[in-house]
Amino acid sequence: TRTAAASRLPFEPITPVSHLVDEFTVPAGYRWEALVRWGDPIFPDAPAFDLHNQSAAAQARQFGYNNDYLDVIADRGGLTGVLVTNHEYVNPGIMFPPSSDPAELRRRSEIYKVAQGMTVVEVARDRIGGPWRIVTGGARNRRITVESEFAFTGPASGSALLQTAGDPSGTVVHGTLGNCAGGTTPWGTVLSGEENFNGYFRAAPDTVARKRYGFADTATSTGWETWDPRFDGSAPGYENEGNRFGYIVEIDPQDPESTPVKHTAMGRFKHEGANVRIAEDGRAVAYMGDDERGDYLYKFVSKHKFNPKDNPGARKQNRRLLSEGDLFVARFSGNSPAAEIDGTGKLPSDGAFDGSGEWIALTRKGASAVAGMSIEEVLVNTRLAADLVGATKMDRCEDVEPHPTSGRVYVACTNNTQRGTAGRPPVDEPNPRATNRDGHVIELTELRGQSGERFAWSILLLCGDPASITQTYFAGYPKEQVSPISCPDNVAFDTEGNLWISTDGQPSAIRKNDGLFKVPLEGPERGHVQQFLSVPRDAETCGPVIRAEEGVVFVAVQHPGEEGSFAAPTSLFPDYGSQAPGAVAAPRPSVVQVWRG
Ligand code: FEO
Ligand code: CA
Ligand code: CA
Ligand code: CA
Numbered sequence: 001t002r003t004a005a006a007s008r009l010p011f012e013p014i015t016p017v018s019h020l021v022d023e024f025t026v027p028a029g030y031r032w033e034a035l036v037r038w039g040d041p042i043f044p045d046a047p048a049f050d051l052h053n054q055s056a057a058a059q060a061r062q063f064g065y066n067n068d069y070l071d072v073i074a075d076r077g078g079l080t081g082v083l084v085t086n087h088e089y090v091n092p093g094i095m096f097p098p099s100s101d102p103a104e105l106r107r108r109s110e111i112y113k114v115a116q117g118m119t120v121v122e123v124a125r126d127r128i129g130g131p132w133r134i135v136t137g138g139a140r141n142r143r144i145t146v147e148s149e150f151a152f153t154g155p156a157s158g159s160a161l162l163q164t165a166g167d168p169s170g171t172v173v174h175g176t177l178g179n180c181a182g183g184t185t186p187w188g189t190v191l192s193g194e195e196n197f198n199g200y201f202r203a204a205p206d207t208v209a210r211k212r213y214g215f216a217d218t219a220t221s222t223g224w225e226t227w228d229p230r231f232d233g234s235a236p237g238y239e240n241e242g243n244r245f246g247y248i249v250e251i252d253p254q255d256p257e258s259t260p261v262k263h264t265a266m267g268r269f270k271h272e273g274a275n276v277r278i279a280e281d282g283r284a285v286a287y288m289g290d291d292e293r294g295d296y297l298y299k300f301v302s303k304h305k306f307n308p309k310d311n312p313g314a315r316k317q318n319r320r321l322l323s324e325g326d327l328f329v330a331r332f333s334g335n336s337p338a339a340e341i342d343g344t345g346k347l348p349s350d351g352a353f354d355g356s357g358e359w360i361a362l363t364r365k366g367a368s369a370v371a372g373m374s375i376e377e378v379l380v381n382t383r384l385a386a387d388l389v390g391a392t393k394m395d396r397c398e399d400v401e402p403h404p405t406s407g408r409v410y411v412a413c414t415n416n417t418q419r420g421t422a423g424r425p426p427v428d429e430p431n432p433r434a435t436n437r438d439g440h441v442i443e444l445t446e447l448r449g450q451s452g453e454r455f456a457w458s459i460l461l462l463c464g465d466p467a468s469i470t471q472t473y474f475a476g477y478p479k480e481q482v483s484p485i486s487c488p489d490n491v492a493f494d495t496e497g498n499l500w501i502s503t504d505g506q507p508s509a510i511r512k513n514d515g516l517f518k519v520p521l522e523g524p525e526r527g528h529v530q531q532f533l534s535v536p537r538d539a540e541t542c543g544p545v546i547r548a549e550e551g552v553v554f555v556a557v558q559h560p561g562e563e564g565s566f567a568a569p570t571s572l573f574p575d576y577g578s579q580a581p582g583a584v585a586a587p588r589p590s591v592v593q594v595w596r597g
Contacts, residue, residue, distance in 0.1 A: 007496055007548060008496070008548050008549055008551055009494065009496075009546070009548040009551055011028075011029070011030065011530075012028060013027070013483050013531045013532070014026070014027055014515075014533065014534060016483065016515070016531060017512060017513045017534040018511065019506070019508075019511050019512055019513050019537065020537065021513065021537065022536050022537040022560075022561075022570065022571045022572065022573060023534070023536060024533070024534070024535060024536055024574065024592065025533060025534040026532075026594050027532060027533070029596060030595065031594070031595060031596075033131055033592065034588075034590040034591070034592055035083070035123070035131070035132055035133070035134065035590070035593045036083065036119075036121065036134050036590065037574060037575075037588040037589075037590040038062075038063055038064065038065050038067075038589045038590065039051075039054075039059075039062045039063060039582075039584075039588065040062060040063045040134065041061065041062055041063075041136050042061060042062060042063055042119060042121050042134075042136060042141050042143060043061045045061060046061035047062075048581065049582055051585075051586050054095070054096075054111055055107075055111065056107075056111045056113070056114050059111050059115050060114040060143060060145060061143070063119055063121070064118075064143065065089075065090050065091070065095070065116065066087055066088045066090065066091065066116075066558050066559055066589045067085045067119075067542065067556040067557075067590070067591055068085070068086045068087075068088045068179065068181060068556055068558055069084075069085060069086040069179065069180065069181050069182035069183075069190075069192055069193075069273060069542070069556070070083070070086075070543030070556040071083070071085075071182075071543070072132065072545055072554055073184065073188065073253065078128050079124060079125055079127075080122065080124050080135075081122070081132075082120055082121065082122055082138075082140050082253045083120070083121050083122075083123050083134065083591065084119070084120050084184075084251075084253045085118065085119050085543065085556060085591060086117075086180065086181075086182060086543075087115060087116045087117055087118060087179065088178055088179055088180050088195070089116060089178060089196070090112045090221075090222065091559055091562055092221055092222075093565055094561055094562065094564060094565060094566055094569065094586065095108075095111075095115075095566070095586075096108055096566055097566045097567060098566070106223070106226075106227060108223075109223040109224060109226075109227070112146075112224075113145060113146040113175075113222075113224070114143070114145040114146070114147070116145065116177065117143065117144040117146060118143075118144040118176065118192060118251065119142070119144075120140055120141060120142040120144075120251070120253045121134050121135070121138060121140075121141050121142075122134070122135040122138025122139070122140050129550040129552060129595065129596070130597075132593060139256070140253060140254060140255075140256050142256045144176065144260060145175065146174070146175035146176070147175055148174065148176070149172060149259060149260075150172070150173050150174070150176060150249060151171060151172055151259050151260075151261050151262070152170070152171050152172070152173065152244075152261070152262050153263050153265070153320075154264035154265035154266075154323045154324065155264060155265060155363070155366060155375045155376065156375070156376045156379040157170065157171050158170045158171050159376035159380070161376055161380045162240060162244055162380070163240060164230075164237060164239075164240050164241050164244070165229075165236070165237025165238060166230065166237075167244075170240075173244040173245075173262065174230075175245075176192065176194055176245070176260070176262075177194055177197040178194050178195040178196040178197045178200070178270075179192045179193065179194060179195070180192075180193050180195040180196075180272050181193055181272050181273030181398065181399045181489075181490055181542070181543070182273045182274065183274050183275035183276060183286075183401070185276045185284075186276060186278055186306060187306070187315055187318035187319065187321075188253075188315070189250050189251060189319060190250070190251050191248050191249070191250050191273065191274045191275075191286070192248070192251070193273040193274060193288070194245050194246050194262075195271060195291060197245035197246050197270070198242065198246075199214075199220060199221075200220055200222060200224060200231055200245075201215055201220070201225065201231050201232075201233050201241070201242045202216075202217060202218065202219060202225035202231065202232055203215040203216070203217065203232075203234070204216075204217040205217070208384065209380075209381045209384060210242070212381070212383050212384055212387075213242070213246070213269075213270075213383065214270075214292075215233060217233075243380050244262075246268040246269060246270065246271065247262040247263060247266065248263050248266045248271055248274045248288065249262050250263060250319070252319065261323075263322045263323060264379045265300065265322065265323055265324060265325055265363070265379065266288065266298075266300045266322060266327065267288075267327050267362070267378075267382035268379060268381070268382050269290040269295065269298075269382050270291050270292050271288060271289075271290070272288070272289040272290070272291040272398045272399060273289070273398075273399055273400075274288045274300075275287050275399070275400060275401040275402060276322075277404070277407060277450055278450075279301070279449055279451035280449045280450060280451075281449060282305030282306055283301055283302045283303070283304070283306070283325070283451050284301075284318075284322065284325075285299060285300070285301050285302075285402070285451050286299065286300040286322065287299050287400040287401065287409055287411075288300065288400060289394075289396075289397025289398055289400045290397060291396050291397060291398050291414070292396065293395070293396055293416045293417075293419075294393040294394070294416070294424065294425050295383065295393065295394065295396070296329050296383075296386045296391045296392070296394060296397070297329070297391075297392070297394055297397045297400065298328065298329050298330070298386075299327075299328050299330070300322065300325055300326070300327050301325050301326050301328070301451045302322060302324065303324040303325045303366075304317070304320070304321055304324065304325075306318060306321065324366070326363055326364050326365070327361070327362045327363045327378070327382070328359035328360060328361055328362065328453065329360050329385075329386040329389065329391040330357055330360075330391060330392060330394075330455075331358050331389075331391055331392050332392040332457060333355045333356050333429075334353070334354070334355040334428060334429020334430065335350065335355040335356070335429070336349070336350055336353075336354075336355075336429055338428075341353075341427050341432050343432070343433060343434035344433065344434075344471050345433040345462050345470070345472070347473065348429070352458050352459070353430065353432050353458065353459040353462075354429070354456070354457060354458035354459070355429055355456070355458075356447075356454070356455070356456055356457070357392075357444070357454070357455045357456070357457055358453055358455070359452075359453045359455070360390070360391060362378050362382065362385050363378055363379065368385075370385045370388055370389060371388075372388075373388070392428070392431075393425040393431075394411075394416075394430070394431060395413040395414070395415060395416035395436050395439065395440070396415060396416055396439075397411055397412070397413055398412040398413070398414045399412050399489060399491045400412070400491075401492070401493070402450070403493055403497075403521070404493055405497060406521075407446060407450055408443055408446075408521075409443075409444040409445075409446070409455075410442070410443060410460070411441065411442040411443075411444060412488040412489055412490070412491050413431065413436075413439055413440050413441070413442060414487050414488055414489050414504065414505065415436050415437055415438060415439040415486075415487050415505060415509070416436045417436065417437055418435070419433065419434055419435060419436045420434030420435060421435065430442060430457065430459070432459070432462075433462065433471070437464075437470070437486070437509050438463040438464035438470060438472075438486040438487065438509055438510070439463045439486065439487050439505075440459050440460075440461055440462045440463055441459070441460045441463070441488050441491075441501065442457055442458070442460065443457065443458055443460040444456070444457045459473065460475050460519075461474055461485070461488070461527070461529070462474075463485050463486050463487070463488055464484070464485075464486055464509075464510070465486065465512075466479035466480065466482060466484065467484070468510070474527040474528070475526050475527025476526070477525075477526065477527030477529075481528065482527070482529040482530070483517060483529050483530055484510055485501065485503060485506075485517050485529050485531070486503060486506045486509040486510045486512075487503045487514075488501045488503055489502055489503055489504040489505075489540065489541075489542070490502040490542055490544055492544045492545065492546055494546040494547075494548035495546075495547070495548050495549045496548050497520075497521060498519060498520050498521060498548075499518075499519040499520075499521055500516060500517065500518055500519070500532075500546050501516070501517045501519060501529075502514070502515070502517075502540075502541035502542060502543075502555065503515055503516075503517070503540070504540035504541070504542070505540070507537075507538065512534075513535055513536065513537065514535050514539060514540050514541045515531050515532070515533055515534040515535060515541055516531070516532045516541050516544050517529050517531050517532065518530045518532055532553065533553070533555065533594060535555070535557050535560070535573075536557065536560045536561070536571045536573035537560065537561060537563075537571045537573075538559060538560060538561050538562040538563045538564065538570055539558060539559055539560040539561075539562070539571065539573065539587075539589075540559060541555050541556075542557075542558045543555060543556035543591075550595075551596040552593065552595045552596075553593070553594040553595075554591060554592065554593050555592050556589070556591050556592075557573065557574070557591075557592055558589050559589060560587040560588070560590075561573070561586075566586070569585070569586055569587055570587075571587040572585060572586070572587060573587050573590070574588060575588065
């Protein structure tokens with residue numbers, strides 16, 4: 001055994017914070033600051049944020065709402081870079097006071113179209129390890145909205161399933177929706193998952209596919225369907241518009257002129273995100289979750305090999321890697337008798353929820369691997385294909401990420417309160433708790449290389465508050481010594497090899513605000529969950545970026561004050577009554593940086 005080197009990011013775990021407290025909490029010896037907030041100007045011509053005088057023209061030039069995925073990609077030298085973030089959805093009820101005026105609702109509806117999407121903004125700092133600031137007017141600054149142009153790639157591009165009256169070619173689509181988690185690729189681009197896209201459409205569930213993807217004939221919260229036929233599933237010529245969302249999108253944050261793409265080869269479902277590791281054979285492997293109760297875990301293996309050279313030709317080749325390859329879905333097998341999986345979370349007699357698994361091909365060598373479905377059908381109605389091959393129904397796979405050095409894959413199963421209830425999937429060894437309120441994290445080990453088709457797996461964490469009656473498990477670490485943790489959502493790794501987990505749902509599950517947690521994976525500390533920070537009331541913690549070598553951490557604080565109203569906010573994060581220019585008395589989704597100081 002070796003003694004672990006002293007961490008560059010040392011901390012004493014914070015005390016968990018009640019879900020009624022509106023505070024951002026960091027460990028002793030650390031400071032925090034909002035690096036960029038909803039409404040902050042991104043371009044020199046953008047007006048200062050004015051909560052009471054919002055407009056679509058202003059919002060299109062300002063930082064968007066509900067930031068989720070986040071990365072800060074430093075340039076050579078480390079003092080400049082770009083911040084890339086997703087804006088998943090909007091909260092009309094806390095962005096605006098109530099209104100029933102149709103003209104006003106239509107005006108707001110146009111604001112929602114530009115408050116969502118993505119932002120790229122340049123950042124700079126004075127020293128490594130110090131706080132960053134945004135560079136308004138940076139050359140790479142960019143807003144991507146629900147009207148930005150994307151090109152389809154892959155086998156379903158141009159197919160009849162993607163054609164509409166607005167795009168008879170089926171190759172170009174405007175906008176991205178429900179952008180949740182994501183990943184930065186080894187070639188420097190950013191992937192983003194289109195998650196709950198169905199909710200932006202008013203579309204009767206009149207086909208098997210529409211029903212399987214959750215479309216409904218009900219008014220949406222943005223109201224787009226009342227004036228934009230794209231979002232009205234009954235508008236002639238636009239029946240397929242809903243097929244044009246639900247993909248992994250890829251953007252190049254270094255080139256503001258580049259056209260972002262949607263990769264049909266990676267399938268269509270409620271994509272939480274995607275994270276890539278280069279396999280031993282040189283191919284790019286992306287891991288992806290479908291965040292819906294009882295849906296599946298996927299992986300994509302590129303046909304071509306990653307080109308590690310750092311030149312324009314190599315970068316161009318790499319940007320095509322995710323356009324061609326094989327798509328797989330996971331089938332898990334447990335190794336304990338089914339009778340020992342009693343639904344409580346009590347460990348079976350072999351001492352572990354574990355077993356083996358296989359990646360079942362949905363596409364192979366550019367062709368469908370599913371009997372009765374064309375490759376276009378498999379890639380557009382991927383859930384229907386996965387249903388046919390006997391994939392394992394999971395407890396809502398959120399972020400799925402391979403460890404940069406070990407290659408082991410960490411799968412956050414956030415919760416599934418319907419597991420084991422009438423008409424729903426029963427408990428099984430990979431999803432062993434009935435009415436799983438607190439979620440779990442699976443550690444998956446590829447047995448035949450990163451691009452292979454066999455794996456071993458075990459449950460690393462059964463989340464929860466160990467002080468409650470719920471069965472919990474922390475890789476065997478003493479329960480009395482861990483921070484309570486519930487509803488794991490995003491995962492990340494630091495340069496010291498540790499897993500970090502951010503949560504979404506702790507307030508309703510364990511009555512604590514959501515937070516960010518460190519989990520060592522090796523040695524005697526394996527499973528020692530330690531809470532690093534806590535986010536404000538009603539917020540989820542997203543997009544963690546851990547720069548242990550610099551003593552810096554970033555998180556996206558999404559939907560602070562979501563349970564409140566415009567007139568009676570439950571959070572005033574992050575301005576908290578500040579009289580500084582641009583501060584407002586309303587909750588603002590923000591990217592926060594935390595540093596030693
Ligand atoms: Fe947008 Fe699955 O969280
Ligand atoms: Ca077992
Ligand atoms: Ca998420
Ligand atoms: Ca992640």
